[in-house]
Amino acid sequence: MLEPWDEVVALQKERLLCAEDVQTIRDLCAKQHGTKHVVECTECWTRLLNRMRDRYLNTSTKEWFSGRRAFLQDLDTMFSQARAHELDLGAIEERITDEKKEWYRDRARSLGLHAATKSPTEAVALQRKLNDRTLTTDQLALELRVAFSDGTIRSEEAFNDFIDRLKMAKSPKARNDAYIDIFFQPSHDAAGAARVQKYINMVANGVPIADALNAMFNDRQSAKGDRDQRQELQKQLEELRRAKAAHEMSKAKKDKAQQDKAKVAASSSAQYKLPPCSVCEKDVDPQNFLSCPLCQILAEHYGLRNEPTIFCSQGCQDDGYEAHTRETHECAAGDECTLVADEDVEMNTGDQTMLTLCQECVETLETPSTFCSSRCFNLNFQRHREEVHLPGRQKAGFEVKDENQLVFDDEDKTKYGAKQIEDHIVTLHEAIAQWQQITGATVT
Secondary structure (H helix, E strand, C coil): CCCHHHHHHHHHHHHHHHHHHHHHHHHHHHHHHCCCCHHHCHHHHHHHHHHHHHHHHCCCCCCCCCCCHHHHHHHHHHHHHHHCCCCCHHHHHHHHHHHHHHHHHHHHHHCCHHHHCCCHHHHHHHHHHHHCCCCCHHHHHHHHHHHHCCCCCCHHHHHHHHHHHHHHCCCHHHHHHHHHHHHHCCCCCHHHHHHCHHHHHHHHCCCCHHHHHHHHHHHHHHHHHHHHHHHHHHHHHHHHHHHHHHHHHHHHHHHCCCCCHHHHHHHHHHHCCCCCCCCCCCCCECCECEECHHHHHHHHCCCCCCCCCEECCHHHHHHHHHHHHHHHCCCCCHHHCHHHHCCCCCCCCHHHHCCEEEHHHHHHHCCCCEECCHHHHHHCHHHHHHHHHHHHHHHHCCCCCCHHHEEECCCCCCCEEECCHHHHEEEHHHHHHHHHHHHCCCCC
């Protein structure tokens, strides 16, 4: 299937050729046969209709009407009727216009435009408009322009310039440069282009523009899901911190009943001195700060980090969280991570994508092995066990008999996996629940 802009280029080219041929037939008919209108000449009228018919039924290029079998059958019948003077060209043109409007609706619905909206509310509203058949195509086109216009450039003018550049492009690089200019607009929004440099590089290196845009939309949807989960975990952690502080304070009071409340409070404050903000490096308000949930659990629950990663505000968390995650919490599967190796993996599938800790690593081997999902851990279990567990056990000087927890391949006994991957993991949610139970906190 051609891209929409290639369809436009092909349409303009074929339409121009057809119009030129039709005009030539008219001119020759008037000159050679002395007719005022080509319809008066049976020979030339037939030639003209056949040329117009070939435009749709015998075209060598793939265009918007390609594959619309019922429409093409109707046109074939209508051209036959026109040759017999039973139908005029106006009816044929009206049929073509109506069909093109239907194609426009179908194409708009199939492009996945809702994925490019800025919020779920906008996505629902856009999908409702795409399905509303009471809207004329002109109204629908206007709605789409409004939905996706950011005010930086005039969309129609930009698209026409884009089409002209594609027509003149003599190399793949020239086409890719045109894609980058129209879709990412680096000359109009340098800051915005910098945020999507990853996808600009993909297009520049020859990745099809549709694949690059799909990757961008999928990453955007994943980021929305990650942020929702992060906020949910953040709420839990904030309540757990308050509950833990209260629990420790109560314990300190019981252990040191002879000290007054001021000394207890001072001791507690010193014990829980927080590190500075990991983004701006300013001191944080002990009563109002944010943290990386995974760092918090690794530090407070498992003792595998000296201190949690702290953000003084929502703005600092938004600016620094993704970079911190990439640098600090890379999936333990490395290059074999399913998010890298499996292009079809879906990001929003509930428990399958929950951050997962290797239970043996965090509880026994004192190694913060984290996987992006239980599925990823399961697919990489053998490599992780042989590269991390077995050397770790040997270094610690203890032996673990876990063969009964493995299932071996029927054809190749050197390959195996976990019989029940659930026996080897602790999800981040489960780790938080364990921390809650140990501290005696109650989270509502």
